[in-house]
Amino acid sequence: MAPASAAVKPAIIEAKAVSVVFNGSAAVDRASVAIHPGRITAICGANGSGKSTLLKCLSGLEAPTRGAIQLAGQSLSGLSRRQIARQVAVLGQNPETPAGLNVEELVEQGRYPHRPWLTRLRGNDRDAIERAIAAVDLKDMRQRQLASLSGGERQRAWVAMALAQEPQILFLDEPTSFLDVRHQAELLTLLRRLNREEGLTIIAVLHDLNQVIEFADDVILMKKGQVLSTGAPADILTPRSLSDAFGCKVDVIPHPHTGRPFCLIDWVGHDGGSDRAGDH
Numbered sequence: 001m002a003p004a005s006a007a008v009k010p011a012i013i014e015a016k017a018v019s020v021v022f023n024g025s026a027a028v029d030r031a032s033v034a035i036h037p038g039r040i041t042a043i044c045g046a047n048g049s050g051k052s053t054l055l056k057c058l059s060g061l062e063a064p065t066r067g068a069i070q071l072a073g074q075s076l077s078g079l080s081r082r083q084i085a086r087q088v089a090v091l092g093q094n095p096e097t098p099a100g101l102n103v104e105e106l107v108e109q110g111r112y113p114h115r116p117w118l119t120r121l122r123g124n125d126r127d128a129i130e131r132a133i134a135a136v137d138l139k140d141m142r143q144r145q146l147a148s149l150s151g152g153e154r155q156r157a158w159v160a161m162a163l164a165q166e167p168q169i170l171f172l173d174e175p176t177s178f179l180d181v182r183h184q185a186e187l188l189t190l191l192r193r194l195n196r197e198e199g200l201t202i203i204a205v206l207h208d209l210n211q212v213i214e215f216a217d218d219v220i221l222m223k224k225g226q227v228l229s230t231g232a233p234a235d236i237l238t239p240r241s242l243s244d245a246f247g248c249k250v251d252v253i254p255h256p257h258t259g260r261p262f263c264l265i266d267w268v269g270h271d272g273g274s275d276r277a278g279d280h
C-alpha cells in the first residue's frame, strides 16, 4: 500500500460521465473516475459489469459514445494512437498471439511508438528490451516461439512487451488469469516494484479481491456499467458493497498475519448450509 504520508497528485487520467453503448445497451453508464499518477488502481466487479470496456476507454482503445476523457490534461480523442502509446501500454485479455514470432521479437514490438518508421533498433531500444525480458524472467526462453510457450510463459512475454514500451501508465486486463500462484505473486510483486520504484501508474482489472487488497491503492467497483464506489480497498470492499456488486455473500475478516481485510466467499450461504462432511 502507498505510505500514508504520500500526497495524492492531480489526476493523470480523468473520465467524466463516460458511456459506451452497444446495440442500445450501456456497457459503461455515465462513469466518472480519476486515475492518480504513481498509484495502482484496480477495477473490480461482476462479469459483464463493464470493467474491460471502461479500461479500453481509459486507455484510448475504445471511443466512448458519450462523455470525455483527458490524458495528462489533453483530450484523449484528439491524440493519435502513437501519441497515446508513448505514454500508455495496454495488456488486454487473451491477446492474440502473432504467428511465427519468438519472445524477443514480440518484446521488440513494444518499441514501436518510440521508433521512426522502418528504422533499426537503437541502443536505447535494445536496453529497454533487455530490461523487460529480464524483469519477467524470460531470458532463457527469448528465442522460443510464442506458440510453443505455456499460457503463463506467454503471458509474461506479453507483459515484457508492455514494459519494453516504457509507458508512464500501464493498463492490464486480468493479468494473472493464466498464471499459477507463484507466477501470480511474482507478477504482482514485479508490477508493484515498478510502481513503487519507477512511479509506473497501473490500472488493472482484477477478479481476486484479496489480490486487490494486497496490490491496489485505489479501487473502482462497478455494477451494471456504473461506478458503484471508488476509494481505498479497505473502505470499498465491505460485505455490504460486495454483496451489492456481486450478488453473493462475502465475509471480510482481518487477515491473521497482516491484519488487513481478507475476503472469504460464504459457501454456506450458497449451498443452503449443507454439511459437506455429512455428504460423504
Ligand SMILES: Nc1ncnc2c1ncn2[C@@H]1O[C@H](COP(=O)(O)OP(=O)(O)OP(=O)(O)O)[C@@H](O)[C@H]1O
Pocket: 022, 023, 026, 027, 045, 046, 047, 048, 049, 050, 051, 052, 053, 054
Ligand atoms: N463489442 C461489444 N459489442 C457488444 N456488446 C459488448 C461489446 N463489448 C462488451 N459488450 C457487452 O458489454 C457488457 C460489459 O462487457 P465487459 O467486457 O466490459 O464486462 P467485464 O466486466 O469486463 O466482464 P468480464 O468480467 O466477464 O470480463 C457485457 O454485457 C458485454 O456483453
